Amino acid sequence: MAGKKAFDADVAVEAAMLVFWERGYADSSIDVLGAAMGLGRSSFYNAFGDKATLFQRCLARYGSRYGERYEQALGSQTADVRAALTSFFDVTLERIADPDVPRGCLVAQSVIASPTLPASAAAQADALLGSQRKRITTALLGAGVAASTADDVALQLAAANQSLAVLSRTSLSTEGLEAVARAAVSAAMTELRSRRLNP
Amino acid sequence: MAGKKAFDADVAVEAAMLVFWERGYADSSIDVLGAAMGLGRSSFYNAFGDKATLFQRCLARYGSRYGERYEQALGSQTADVRAALTSFFDVTLERIADPDVPRGCLVAQSVIASPTLPASAAAQADALLGSQRKRITTALLGAGVAASTADDVALQLAAANQSLAVLSRTSLSTEGLEAVARAAVSAAMTELRSRRLNP
DNA sequence: CCTATCTTGGATCGATCAGTACAAGATGGC
DNA sequence: GCCATCTTGTACTGATCGATCCAAGATAGG
Numbered sequence: 001m002a003g004k005k006a007f008d009a010d011v012a013v014e015a016a017m018l019v020f021w022e023r024g025y026a027d028s029s030i031d032v033l034g035a036a037m038g039l040g041r042s043s044f045y046n047a048f049g050d051k052a053t054l055f056q057r058c059l060a061r062y063g064s065r066y067g068e069r070y071e072q073a074l075g076s077q078t079a080d081v082r083a084a085l086t087s088f089f090d091v092t093l094e095r096i097a098d099p100d101v102p103r104g105c106l107v108a109q110s111v112i113a114s115p116t117l118p119a120s121a122a123a124q125a126d127a128l129l130g131s132q133r134k135r136i137t138t139a140l141l142g143a144g145v146a147a148s149t150a151d152d153v154a155l156q157l158a159a160a161n162q163s164l165a166v167l168s169r170t171s172l173s174t175e176g177l178e179a180v181a182r183a184a185v186s187a188a189m190t191e192l193r194s195r196r197l198n199p
Numbered sequence: 200m201a202g203k204k205a206f207d208a209d210v211a212v213e214a215a216m217l218v219f220w221e222r223g224y225a226d227s228s229i230d231v232l233g234a235a236m237g238l239g240r241s242s243f244y245n246a247f248g249d250k251a252t253l254f255q256r257c258l259a260r261y262g263s264r265y266g267e268r269y270e271q272a273l274g275s276q277t278a279d280v281r282a283a284l285t286s287f288f289d290v291t292l293e294r295i296a297d298p299d300v301p302r303g304c305l306v307a308q309s310v311i312a313s314p315t316l317p318a319s320a321a322a323q324a325d326a327l328l329g330s331q332r333k334r335i336t337t338a339l340l341g342a343g344v345a346a347s348t349a350d351d352v353a354l355q356l357a358a359a360n361q362s363l364a365v366l367s368r369t370s371l372s373t374e375g376l377e378a379v380a381r382a383a384v385s386a387a388m389t390e391l392r393s394r395r396l397n398p
Numbered sequence: 399c400c401t402a403t404c405t406t407g408g409a410t411c412g413a414t415c416a417g418t419a420c421a422a423g424a425t426g427g428c
Numbered sequence: 429g430c431c432a433t434c435t436t437g438t439a440c441t442g443a444t445c446g447a448t449c450c451a452a453g454a455t456a457g458g
Contacts, residue, residue, distance in 0.1 A: 005405070026225035027315040030446060041447080042406050051446065104311055108365050112308050115301070115368075116226040126369050152378060155371075156386075159362035159379045166307050166361040169314075170325050172354075179351060180358045187355075187386035204435070229416060240417080241436050250416070 009047060012037040017058035022102040024109055025055055025117055052118040059121065062106045063128040066091065070132065074139035081143045082189050085157065088136070089181035092161055096168045096177060105165035107132075133158040140192075149195045153188050160184030208246060211236040216257035221301040223308055224254055224316055251317040258320065261305045262327040265290065269331065273338035280342045281388050284356065287335070288380035291360055295367045295376060304364035306331075332357040339391075348394045352387050359383030 015036045019028050030051060034044050048054040073087035096103050107128045114122035136157050140150035161184075164177055214235045218227050229250060233243050247253040272286035295302050306327045313321035335356050339349035360383075363376055 023315050024223075024225065024312055026223070027312075029444075031444085040405095040407055042408085042449095045447070046405065102314070109311050111365055111368050112303055112311055113223055113226075116222050129369050152382070155375060155378060156382045159359065159366060162365040163358035163362040166310055166364065167358060169310050170328050176354060179354060183351070183355045183386070183390070187382070187389070190386070190389055191382070228414075230414085239435095239437055241419095241438085244417070245435065 005047070007038055007043065012039060012047070013054070013057055013061055016054055017061050017106070018102065020055060020058050021062070021104070021106040021109070024113060025121070026113070052121060055118075056121050056124055059106065059110065059124050059128065063131065066095065067131060067135070070135055074135060078142055081140070081192065082185060084139060084143070085185045085188060088157070089161065089185060092164050093178060093181060096164065097174065103168040105162070108162050108165035129158070132161070145192060146195070146199060149192065153191055156191070157184060157188055204246070206237055206242065211238060211246070212253070212256055212260055215253055216260050216305070217301065219254055219257050220261070220303070220305040220308070223312060224320070225312070251320060254317075255320050255323055258305065258309065258323050258327065262330065265294065266330060266334070269334055273334060277341055280339070280391065281384060283338060283342070284384045284387060287356070288360065288384060291363050292377060292380055295363065296373065302367040304361070307361050307364035328357070331360070344391060345394070345398060348391065352390055355390070356383060356387055
């Protein structure tokens with residue numbers, strides 16, 4: 001026992017995030033979460049309130065962690081749209097290939113489970129998907145793409161990115177996932193080119 | 200009480216399918232399933248064995264029900280690939296718009312939940328996604344598309360279709376969903392055209 | 399050193415989980 | 429009409445769920 005916290009809240013939330021990501025909200029019990037976080041029940045509830053609250057913290061962590069990476073990928077090559085979009089999908093592909101982290105996507109998983117999620121968590125997941133779309137739109141606008149075109153193309157790209165969340169939990173090979181990403185970039189480039197010629 | 204079954208197994212499985220589809224495997228308790236199916240616990244276990252077995256029957260039902268519709272959509276206009284692919288996505292869009300049925304897709308949802316699903320159910324969901332891809336490939340081959348092109352394009356289309364499963368549980372509008380489908384068809388047509396010119 | 403405050407382990411709560419036991423009752427073959 | 433067989437309602441099992449309680453013990457301020 002103790003009088004000073006015997007754990008790092010950041011490390012604990014990270015561990016919980018991985019559990020939710022792997023198993024989903026419903027299948028992540030307090031016991032499993034606590035074990036992964038290295039916490040007893042008292043410490044768990046004392047520090048994080050309840051399961052739903054912790055889940056939302058994990059969602060936020062996931063959103064800002066990967067949101068930053070996506071943002072950086074899109075922003076690093078403003079002159080070359082194709083390269084920027086390729087980098088964008090590389091964030092997803094590298095996350096899927098990372099053995100230290102589950103496959104799939106916590107946001108996509110949460111959106112799909114939203115009918116049985118606490119309402120505020122479902123709303124948060126929905127908002128995170130919206131942010132993702134907006135990130136792409138902003139990047140396209142920054143590259144001089146017309147607003148309506150940027151909106152449409154960003155939606156396609158966000159959709160393709162979500163499809164990877166599903167496909168990464170199937171028996172589809174890594175090459176298959178890469179092919180889906182590559183084709184999405186190519187389709188976006190074709191669309192951008194076509195709309196510039198026929199606005 | 201009775202000596203003859205007081206329910207129609209087909210109707211009961213249909214009701215269970217809708218519950219699993221809406222709530223996912225983990226969040227569908229025997230109580231909720233039984234209530235939807237109009238069954239007491241005894242009848243439930245007597246007729247369907249256990250939850251996992253029933254779930255696999257529901258997966259199979261879902262797969263054959265919509266599999267047939269996709270097959271029909273793809274096969275109805277063999278002369279016009281664009282029309283066939285548009286019909287294909289219409290099956291999904293109409294399902295999403297159908298108020299009698301949940302949004303999302305039982306297969307996509309199950310694939311995402313596969314780490315915590317009974318292994319055989321996870322394998323079944325994976326196989327159903329494979330069948331879906333194969334259906335599209337076959338249709339493209341029937342339209343004279345080269346084998347490797349058909350494989351690649353079918354994967355893109357299956358991926359886009361899965362993205363709709365995620366997006367249909369977000370706040371994205373119906374028009375947004377339709378736009379995703381339309382763009383996927385256009386991208387596929389562009390790819391087919393490009394590969395015919397540069398095989 | 400003393401005490402107010404905080405953290406922790408462990409017991410415990412009522413609810414719900416999947417699944418079983420069993421007796422009551424209805425049916426069909428004879 | 430009789431009896432073996434099947435179905436059903438209800439009660440129940442042990443396990444697990446999320447969450448709370450409380451006492452033990454550690455810390456920090458004075």
